[in-house]
Amino acid sequence: MMTKTGRMRFGPILKPSFYQRDSVTVARALLGKLLVHGDAAGIIVETEAYPGGADLASHSARGLTPRTRVIFGPPGHAYVFLIYGMYECLNLVAEPDGTAGCVLLRALEPVAGLEQMRERRPRARRLEDLASGPGRLTLAMGITRAHNGVDVTRGPLVVRAPAVALPVEIAATPRIGIRQSADRPLRFLIPGNPFVSRPAAPANQARPQDL
DNA sequence: GGTAGGATGGGCT
DNA sequence: GCCCATCCTACCC
Numbered sequence: 001m002m003t004k005t006g007r008m009r010f011g012p013i014l015k016p017s018f019y020q021r022d023s024v025t026v027a028r029a030l031l032g033k034l035l036v037h038g039d040a041a042g043i044i045v046e047t048e049a050y051p052g053g054a055d056l057a058s059h060s061a062r063g064l065t066p067r068t069r070v071i072f073g074p075p076g077h078a079y080v081f082l083i084y085g086m087y088e089c090l091n092l093v094a095e096p097d098g099t100a101g102c103v104l105l106r107a108l109e110p111v112a113g114l115e116q117m118r119e120r121r122p123r124a125r126r127l128e129d130l131a132s133g134p135g136r137l138t139l140a141m142g143i144t145r146a147h148n149g150v151d152v153t154r155g156p157l158v159v160r161a162p163a164v165a166l167p168v169e170i171a172a173t174p175r176i177g178i179r180q181s182a183d184r185p186l187r188f189l190i191p192g193n194p195f196v197s198r199p200a201a202p203a204n205q206a207r208p209q210d211l
Numbered sequence: 212g213g214t215a216g217g218a219t220g221g222g223c224t
Numbered sequence: 225g226c227c228c229a230t231c232c233t234a235c236c237c
Contacts, residue, residue, distance in 0.1 A: 048229070057229070059222095067222065085219030087230050104229060123232075135230050177229055 008041070008111040009163035010034055016153050019075035019094050023049040023101035026094040028188050032168040034160045035108060037141045040117050042108025042131055043162075046189040046196045048175045050091065052100025056180035060100035070149050071100045078157065080138070080148040087135030090143050092152060092159070106176070106187075107132045109195040110140070117141070133197040171200040 014033065019026055027049035034041050050058040052071065059081070060071040070079045071093055079091040079102050095101035108131035110117055117130050117140040124130045124140075131140040138144070143157065152158055169192075172185040176198065189196045 050229075059229085062223080065222080081229085082219095082221060084228065084230050085221070089229060091229090106229085133230070175229070179228090 008034070008043075010036065010041070011161035011163045011165075013153060013155075014076075014159045014161065016074070016076040019092060019153075020096055021094060023051045023094040023103055024186065026092070026101075027103040027186070028170055030092070030103060030105070030159070031170060031188060031190055032162065032166065034111070034162060035105065035141065035157075036112075036160055037143060037157045038113065038116075040110075040113030040141050042110045042112075042137075042141070043195075044105060044107075044159075045109050045193045046105075046107035046187070048104040048106060048188070049094075049186040050102050050104060051186075052095070055184070055186075057175065057178040057182075057184075058100065058102075060102075061180075068100070071102050073097060073149075076151060076153040078143075078147050078150045078152055080143065080145050082145060083135065088138045088144055089134040090138050090141075090147070104134060105137055106134050107189070107195055107197045108137055108140070109193065128194050132195050136197075173200045 027047040030044050030047050033044050052058055052060040060068045064072055074097040075093050077093045079093055080088055083089050091102040091104050093102045110130050121130055121140050131137040171189050171191040173187045175187045191200055
């Protein structure tokens with residue numbers, strides 16, 4: 001989904017009903033949508049589903065705590081947490097209110113506010129490295145733990161549909177950097193997109209006839 | 212091209 | 225006290 005020509009046009013903000021589905025459905029449906037924060041925006045090209053319940057990789061697996069409260073709350077809100085003492089990761093809460101489940105946003109293809117994003121990521125040499133990883137994504141977009149719990153169906157941090165929806169090919173792979181439930185194919189990405197944090201292994205790439 | 216190791220702090224046992 | 229849903233640098237082909 002390289003958009004070398006012209007300006008990306010934004011469609012409507014995704015409504016709470018978009019998020020009020022199971023986390024795997026939401027993780028797949030978010031591919032090709034636009035994360036927008038102020039002037040900065042990017043196409044979501046890589047996600048991971050963190051269903052609650054039996055998935056021990058999910059923060060919510062061990063129940064309701066001060067940290068996991070947001071994940072059990074209403075859909076369409078941001079869950080932001082600190083990882084490795086240094087970086088922050090943005091999730092979008094899925095599932096109905098009272099049920100745990102969220103989607104980690106792992107990589108964006110930047111389409112707007114590039115100058116601002118480069119200022120926030122002075123070390124990123126290539127455009128492909130600006131937001132290609134969960135920690136890089138939050139840095140580039142100016143998202144911090146101050147955004148934990150905010151409603152992403154009402155600005156300034158929102159997800160929008162593109163003005164012209166395009167069919168999105170989806171590949172599924174194991175999630176990155178986890179030990180529990182490491183084999184479950186709950187990472188979703190647009191195969192061949194150069195902005196993903198890591199390419200899918202060829203054997204795991206969905207072919208057009210599989211969709 | 213590749214990988215090993217360190218930085219750094221909150222959550223939970 | 226241990227475990228991380230990570231990133232960057234140094235160093236080695």
